[in-house]
Amino acid sequence: MAKKTEDITLVIGHTFPDHTLHHFPEMNLERIYMDYNATTPMEPKVIEAVSEALQDAWGNPSSNHIAGAMAKAIINQSRQSVAKMVGGKAEDIIFTSGGTEANNLVLHTAVEHFRKISRSAEQGEGHQNGCSGLPHIITTNVEHDSIKITAQHLEMEGKADVTFVPVSKVTARVEVDDIVAAVRPNTCLITVMTANNETGVIMPVQEICQRIKSLNKQRERLKILTHTDAAQALGKIPVDVQELGVDYLTIVGHKFYAPRVGALYANGPGKRTPIYPLLFGGGQERDFRAGTENTPMIAGLGKAAELVTSNLSEYQSHMQSIKLYLEERLTGVFQDKVRFNSHYPGSDTLPNTCNVSIMGPALQGWRVLSNCRRLLASVGAACHSDRVNRPSHILLSSGIPTEVAANAIRLSVGRGTTKADVDAVVEDLRETVQLLEEMN
Ligand SMILES: Cc1ncc(COP(=O)(O)O)c(C=O)c1O
Numbered sequence: 001m002a003k004k005t006e007d008i009t010l011v012i013g014h015t016f017p018d019h020t021l022h023h024f025p026e027m028n029l030e031r032i033y034m035d036y037n038a039t040t041p042m043e044p045k046v047i048e049a050v051s052e053a054l055q056d057a058w059g060n061p062s063s064n065h066i067a068g069a070m071a072k073a074i075i076n077q078s079r080q081s082v083a084k085m086v087g088g089k090a091e092d093i094i095f096t097s098g099g100t101e102a103n104n105l106v107l108h109t110a111v112e113h114f115r116k117i118s119r120s121a122e123q124g125e126g127h128q129n130g131c132s133g134l135p136h137i138i139t140t141n142v143e144h145d146s147i148k149i150t151a152q153h154l155e156m157e158g159k160a161d162v163t164f165v166p167v168s169k170v171t172a173r174v175e176v177d178d179i180v181a182a183v184r185p186n187t188c189l190i191t192v193m194t195a196n197n198e199t200g201v202i203m204p205v206q207e208i209c210q211r212i213k214s215l216n217k218q219r220e221r222l223k224i225l226t227h228t229d230a231a232q233a234l235g236k237i238p239v240d241v242q243e244l245g246v247d248y249l250t251i252v253g254h255k256f257y258a259p260r261v262g263a264l265y266a267n268g269p270g271k272r273t274p275i276y277p278l279l280f281g282g283g284q285e286r287d288f289r290a291g292t293e294n295t296p297m298i299a300g301l302g303k304a305a306e307l308v309t310s311n312l313s314e315y316q317s318h319m320q321s322i323k324l325y326l327e328e329r330l331t332g333v334f335q336d337k338v339r340f341n342s343h344y345p346g347s348d349t350l351p352n353t354c355n356v357s358i359m360g361p362a363l364q365g366w367r368v369l370s371n372c373r374r375l376l377a378s379v380g381a382a383c384h385s386d387r388v389n390r391p392s393h394i395l396l397s398s399g400i401p402t403e404v405a406a407n408a409i410r411l412s413v414g415r416g417t418t419k420a421d422v423d424a425v426v427e428d429l430r431e432t433v434q435l436l437e438e439m440n
Contacts, residue, residue, distance in 0.1 A: 032421045032428075034377045036255075037197050037232060037353060037412035043257040043307060046300045050259060053299035061293050062284065071295045078302025085305040086230070086249060086265050087240035094264045094275070094288045095298055099231045099252035100146040102264040103191075105278055105289070106227045106248045107150050110189035111135050111160050112276035117222055136161045136186040140174045140203070142196050142394045144229060144381065161186070169399030172201040172344040180211050189225045194233035194244075198380050198394040198410055200342045200353030202237065203228075209245035225273070231255050235308045235315060236350050241265055247273045253297070257415070258304030261297035315415050320351035322413045322422060327354055329426040334358050334433070339404050341395050352414065355395070357407035358433055362440035364389065365409045371436060374428040377411050 042050070057074045059067025079090045096102045114135035121132075137151055141164045154160040163182045167174045174192060183190075190212060195202045205228045216223045227248040233239050235256030241249050249265040269275045269288055281290030308315070330338050341355035358368065365379035366389050380392040391405035400408070411425070 029373055030424075031376050032374050032425050034375060034411045034413055034417065034421075034425060036414040036417075037410065038378055038381075039254045040257045040414060042259055042300060043304060045307065046258055046303045049303035050296045050300040053296035057295050057299065061295060062282065071293070074295055074299050074302075075293055078298045078305070081302040081305040081309070082251060082263050083265070085234070085239075085309050086251065087242050088249075088265050088267070092241075092265050092267060092269060093251075094266060094269060094285050095293060095301075096262045096264055096289055097294075098254070098260055098262040099144070099229065099250050101278070102250040102252075102262050103144070103146040103229055104150050105264055105275070106191065106225075106250070107137065107147070107154060107160075107189065108278055109274055109276045110137060110225055111154060113225070113274040114186070114188040114222065116274075121221065133186055134159070134161045135188045136163070136184045138163045138165060138179060138182045138187060138190045140164065140192055141166045141397050142172075142174075142199075143191070143193055144197060144231065147191055147193070147229060167201075167397055169397075170345060171347045172196070172199050172398035173347050174203055174208075176204050176207045176211060179208050180215070183212075183215060183224065186222070187224050188222060189227060191227040191229065194228045194230040194239060194249075195237070195350050196394065196398075197232045198341075198353075198392055199344070199355055199398050200232075200350035201344060201398070202233070202348045202350065205246065206244050213245060232350060232353075235304075235312070236319065236352055237316060238312065241267065251301075253301045253304060256304055256308055259297045259300040261294055261301050263301065316351050318415060319413055319417070322417050322419065323352055323354050325419055326411060326413065326422045326426070327356075329422055330354075330356055330358075330429075333426055333430050339400075339407075341398070341400050341404065341408050344398070352412050354411045354413070356409055356411060357400075357404045358409075358429070359404070359407060360433070360437060360440075362436045363407050363433060365407055367436060368407070368429065368432055369409060371432045372428050373431070375411075375425050377409055379408055380410055 053074055057071040059071045061068055061071040061075055079093045083090045083093050137160050139147055139151055151162040155162050165174055165178045165182050192203050192205055192208055194205055209226050212224050212226055225247045228246050229250040230239050231250060231252035247267050251263040253262055254260045266275055267273045275288045277288055279290045284290050284293055337359045339357040342349050342353050369377060391402055395405040395408055
């Protein structure tokens with residue numbers, strides 16, 4: 001009998017002690033989690049760091065006594081660990097509630113910075129270097145909603161012009177030349193994600209930054225700022241702010257086995273790189289982000305960053321081999337019914353992301369997933385889970401035909417996913433597909 005979706009709702013909310021399996025005694029079923037791009041569980045060492053901070057570092061980090069000092073020391077240690085993970089300095093890290101806030105902070109900063117430069121140009125030195133009119137932001141058409149909707153909101157409010165550069169329908173990557181061609185005199189920010197959350201495609205951020213750096217040399221007043229949202233890349237591939245050459249980089253804890261907290265890297269915030277706060281208050285985070293720091297979660301972020309710094313190549317090669325095995329098994333079982341929406345000629349992809357469609361009239365991704373007995377995955381970004389029965393705009397923009405995109409399932413593996421998990425998932429999919437084909 002087809003399984004009801006409510007069962008899945010029941011399972012979500014339980015913990016997955018070994019990160020992949022959950023025993024569901026009433027049904028004698030173990031659920032297998034392959035939705036690590038949506039969120040990751042916390043590593044045991046991260047949970048330990050969070051728990052210790054909850055116990056021992058509950059003081060207000062701004063207090064001038066021992067309780068405050070303990071909390072402050074933990075925050076400073078985490079700041080160093082997070083900075084090391086991305087190749088920056090401790091003072092470049094601003095802790096935030098998560099990725100959405102970090103992305104909003106960057107867009108807001110770029111617009112405010114443009115305004116400030118425009119005002120000073122008006123006051124003294126004329127409208128040189130294109131500082132009158134609206135600030136212009138360049139991004140891609142496959143960004144996370146925390147960039148896309150924020151940019152659209154700025155446009156709607158008449159606060160900025162935005163160019164959404166389409167990615168190539170062949171490589172699913174944004175072309176460097178297309179980004180450079182979109183530059184206008186008023187361009188104040190270019191924001192391009194490091195890797196896409198649905199296709200796993202890695203974007204040419206380094207090349208974009210190199211080109212913009214030489215353009216900036218010819219621009220006297222308004223330098224173009226560069227940002228990358230590295231939410232999906234951290235903990236999966238090497239990410240280094242010096243190599244990328246970005247001014248800002250978004251860090252999202254819950255994608256690399258840390259809790260739901262985040263950070264923004266800014267290259268010399270307030271000095272070399274502007275930051276205009278979204279939140280005002282008690283002066284925390286050097287006035288860039290007011291609000292008493294969430295010490296335990298920041299402690300967890302720091303520990304998770306340490307684990308990435310020490311073990312990245314191991315994580316990467318494990319996920320890569322499991323993903324390859326998964327693709328082989330899917331191809332073996334479904335043969336010419338299989339289409340991979342995470343394979344693009346000439347594009348590198350994340351080691352853990354397998355976006356697959358199993359072709360057939362009744363095999364839409366949401367339908368397959370809601371009938372799977374063991375697999376926990378999604379059809380795309382978790383924030384679109386209310387739109388599961390519409391093909392993903394990311395896949396359509398990446399050149400995937402509508403009928404293929406409609407059947408897409410995003411399988412994202414994690415550090416603890418085993419070949420046995422893959423075997424069980426592929427068997428689950430085989431049974432589900434057979435059932436749906438019989439019912440059709
Ligand atoms: C690419 C990308 N950017 C930003 C975010 C948002 O991060 P947060 O959930 O911490 O707000 C996500 C998370 O889904 C993401 O995948």
